Amino acid sequence: MPGDNKISESLVMEIIQLTAQNKFQIIQKAVAVLQNQGLVVYPTETCYGVGVNSTDPGAVEKVLQYKSKRMDKALSIAVSTKEMAEQYAIFNETAHNIFDNYLPGPITVVVQGRNKVAPGVQSLAGTIGIRWPDYPLILEIIQAFGKPITATSANMSYKKTPYSVADILDNISERQRDLLSLIIDAGDLPKRKTSTVIDTTLEGIHILREGDITFKDCKVIISNSENETEQLAKQILQEVRLLLSKKLIVIELYGDLGAGKTYFSKFFIRHLGIQAMVVSPTFTLCNEYELNAGTKIYHIDAYRMYQPEEVDDLAPERMFAGPNIVLIEWANKVSKYIAPYLNHAVLIKLKLEHLGPTSRKIQYTISGIEQ
Numbered sequence: 001m002p003g004d005n006k007i008s009e010s011l012v013m014e015i016i017q018l019t020a021q022n023k024f025q026i027i028q029k030a031v032a033v034l035q036n037q038g039l040v041v042y043p044t045e046t047c048y049g050v051g052v053n054s055t056d057p058g059a060v061e062k063v064l065q066y067k068s069k070r071m072d073k074a075l076s077i078a079v080s081t082k083e084m085a086e087q088y089a090i091f092n093e094t095a096h097n098i099f100d101n102y103l104p105g106p107i108t109v110v111v112q113g114r115n116k117v118a119p120g121v122q123s124l125a126g127t128i129g130i131r132w133p134d135y136p137l138i139l140e141i142i143q144a145f146g147k148p149i150t151a152t153s154a155n156m157s158y159k160k161t162p163y164s165v166a167d168i169l170d171n172i173s174e175r176q177r178d179l180l181s182l183i184i185d186a187g188d189l190p191k192r193k194t195s196t197v198i199d200t201t202l203e204g205i206h207i208l209r210e211g212d213i214t215f216k217d218c219k220v221i222i223s224n225s226e227n228e229t230e231q232l233a234k235q236i237l238q239e240v241r242l243l244l245s246k247k248l249i250v251i252e253l254y255g256d257l258g259a260g261k262t263y264f265s266k267f268f269i270r271h272l273g274i275q276a277m278v279v280s281p282t283f284t285l286c287n288e289y290e291l292n293a294g295t296k297i298y299h300i301d302a303y304r305m306y307q308p309e310e311v312d313d314l315a316p317e318r319m320f321a322g323p324n325i326v327l328i329e330w331a332n333k334v335s336k337y338i339a340p341y342l343n344h345a346v347l348i349k350l351k352l353e354h355l356g357p358t359s360r361k362i363q364y365t366i367s368g369i370e371q
Helices: 002-012 023-035 057-067 082-088 093-102 136-145 165-169 174-179 226-243 261-271 308-314 335-342
Strands: 014-017 039-043 048-051 076-078 107-113 127-131 180-185 196-199 219-223 249-255 286-292 295-301 325-329 346-354 360-367
Touching: 014 023, 023 039, 023 136, 023 180, 039 057, 039 136, 048 057, 048 165, 057 174, 082 093, 082 127, 093 107, 165 180, 174 180, 219 226, 226 261, 226 346, 226 360, 249 261, 249 335, 261 295, 261 325, 261 346, 308 335
Parallel strands: 014 180, 039 180, 076 127, 107 196, 249 325, 249 346, 295 325
Antiparallel strands: 039 048, 107 127, 219 360, 286 295, 346 360
16 A cells, blocks of 8 residues: 555664764665665764765655755765766866865865766756765765765755754655665764865866855844744845835845855745746846836846856846846855946845854845935
8 A cells, every 4th residue: 555655665764873883884784775776864074964876867866856956956976085086077276286185074176077977966067066075984985885975965955954863854854754765873963064165167266155255334133044034035125115116226145055045035026026936046047027017126146157247148238227126146256247237226235144053144234225
């Protein structure tokens, strides 16, 4: 019966407490699970991750189902040595420098892939993110397995960063739980930030996970939930509501991957009265909505822009004409380039920063209201 099958599948999941005595057993068990398209939850120096054989399409499809990720959002891989990484990616001088001097450690290095992984692992542009963790157990598992495994955190978007097994199991659905085969429980991990993401495929080094940005005379709030972030979006909208359909309003959003930039954008657009489903524009770069006959809303995700000049493909002369509304995620990649268009705009800058598993520090400034 269908119900019986579901129960039996859920019982397949095994949780093993990591001890000094059972490390070899855990390595053997993890390798066996990986060889059979299973999902392994494992500890790292940053948080718990979920891994599968990154070269097996069926296994990768399972981890995509678990994460509920769209195919345009690439997965990273974890390797046990630099030599393994070079089998799956093409290194330039910058990548060699980072691997030789800063790894293993909490850094994801974006390099050009060799197309040796399953669909959904490399980006649509052919790049791949590589982690070389500073955690002996996972290095030994990967070395014994002989191939890279996926390196993505074991939480859902906007859920708690998984520093414990409870953080995972308390925040996933029964369907997601049924997809897990093995959980390696190393207890509560130190609450460290997720890995820094560095893109080496361009000239020089490009930090994709945002560093410190200082806002002068900013307002600061602490959001502990999606609802509190939505309330902030409503509050900011109220501060500029009298200028809607009168002036160009530009919202620049800064923050790491998963900090909540897209959530804020969705909430802001929703409270403008847009009935259409607001989705992330990562794949399309820009989504457009009609507010009224004279005002359009442009929602931009600059994450995949390699050069700020790519803004020119979005017809900036039309987009930044008043009284439109423009929201830009990953604004650090284009802010200087678009500055000449914003001389007479109302400019809202937000920086979203992880404070803890569910809390965000949000700093914001609003300028140009009195112009």
